[in-house]
Amino acid sequence: MRYFKILLAILLVLSVSGTALAQDVKKVTIGISQIVEHPALDAARQGFIDSLAEHGYIEGKNVTYDIQIAQGNMATANSIAKALVGEEVNLIHSIATPTSQACVNATKTIPIVISSVTDPVGAGLVKSLEHPGGNVTGTTDRSPVDRQLDLILEIVPKAKRIGFMYNSGEDNSISSLKQLQEAAAKRNMEVVEATVSNSSGVYLAAKSLVGQVDVIHIPTDNTVVSAFESVVKVCEENKIPLFAADIDSVPRGAIAALAIDYYRLGRQSGDMAVRILQGANPADMPVETLKDLKLVVNENAAQKMGVSLPETVVKRADKVL
Numbered sequence: 001m002r003y004f005k006i007l008l009a010i011l012l013v014l015s016v017s018g019t020a021l022a023q024d025v026k027k028v029t030i031g032i033s034q035i036v037e038h039p040a041l042d043a044a045r046q047g048f049i050d051s052l053a054e055h056g057y058i059e060g061k062n063v064t065y066d067i068q069i070a071q072g073n074m075a076t077a078n079s080i081a082k083a084l085v086g087e088e089v090n091l092i093h094s095i096a097t098p099t100s101q102a103c104v105n106a107t108k109t110i111p112i113v114i115s116s117v118t119d120p121v122g123a124g125l126v127k128s129l130e131h132p133g134g135n136v137t138g139t140t141d142r143s144p145v146d147r148q149l150d151l152i153l154e155i156v157p158k159a160k161r162i163g164f165m166y167n168s169g170e171d172n173s174i175s176s177l178k179q180l181q182e183a184a185a186k187r188n189m190e191v192v193e194a195t196v197s198n199s200s201g202v203y204l205a206a207k208s209l210v211g212q213v214d215v216i217h218i219p220t221d222n223t224v225v226s227a228f229e230s231v232v233k234v235c236e237e238n239k240i241p242l243f244a245a246d247i248d249s250v251p252r253g254a255i256a257a258l259a260i261d262y263y264r265l266g267r268q269s270g271d272m273a274v275r276i277l278q279g280a281n282p283a284d285m286p287v288e289t290l291k292d293l294k295l296v297v298n299e300n301a302a303q304k305m306g307v308s309l310p311e312t313v314v315k316r317a318d319k320v321l
Contacts, residue, residue: 026277030064030090030091032065032067033080034069034070034099035095036070037226040220040262044262047265047267048115048267048273049270052273055270072226074102081102082106084103093112093114096115096117097172100112101125104124104136107135108135109135112137112138113137113272115138117138117139117141119140119142122175123172132283132285133283135283137286138272138287139268139290141220144259145179147258149183149187149189153187154310154312155255156214156215158214159215161189161192161212163192163213164217164219165195165196165205165206165216165221165231167195167221167224168197170222172220177191192212213240216231216235216241217245218245219245220246225244236305241255241305241306242254245257246260247294250321251298255297256309256313260293268290295317295319296317297317299314
């Protein structure tokens with residue numbers, strides 16, 4: 001009986017502590033602005049929400065999320081940003097470069113945590129990665145283009161011309177293009193560009209590369225990734241090896257990707273948001289990135305595109321589909 005009373009006392013203390021923790025978390029409203037829905041960005045959003053939940057911010061209890069998707073339309077992204085500012089949300093989480101630019105243009109006072117942004121400085125979101133300044137900080141998904149290109153050459157050694165599909169209106173893609181051009185030049189490779197202005201033009205852009213390239217590499221371009229299956233169809237029909245800059249596109253039909261885990265990136269953004277909600281100043285918080293990369297390969301996709309995956313690649317892959 002004595003031990004039973006002790007156990008009850010311990011459980012009571014734990015219960016009171018848990019209640020106190022929940023009470024310590026101030027009720028907040030967080031606006032989430034996302035440029036378009038696709039697996040990588042969706043994973044980042046979920047990671048963000050899961051991180052806050054683990055820190056005591058439970059949806060429906062002490063946190064309300066206003067989640068808005070711009071469907072790839074910049075005018076819509078601007079309207080969403082203005083609406084969130086009008087609601088006087090406590091914090092904004094902007095996912096991808098276009099929506100982050102819209103939110104930064106809409107407010108200089110509400111804290112903004114960016115995510116999945118390739119070049120925060122080049123996009124005009126922060127003064128520097130180390131010292132953001134202002135009301136903005138967050139995470140970058142800057143791709144390791146050199147290592148990605150080395151992977152492509154390991155799988156397709158004779159590749160000389162690499163197709164690059166992107167929306168020229170996305171600053172993140174322009175930055176990725178410059179990176180790829182520099183890396184390709186060092187390897188005596190040529191980059192062949194195909195631009196799109198919306199997701200409906202992705203299929204024709206992919207078709208334009210047939211006969212012009214040896215492989216196709218898709219960057220973290222929100223417009224192209226949102227219609228990734230169109231590129232897969234063209235590559236399968238014409239036996240063009242297809243590679244991605246995000247691991248979430250591999251299950252959708254890419255042969256391989258050496259990239260960050262967007263869910264983990266979202267969680268990292270969530271951790272930063274919690275620190276801000278608890279009093280930290282975004283201006284003093286360096287923009288963060290994930291150092292660990294994941295290699296995911298798709299053997300079925302490789303077969304459909306006429307490629308034999310080297311055993312060395314398969315063995316060191318974090319995930320084989």
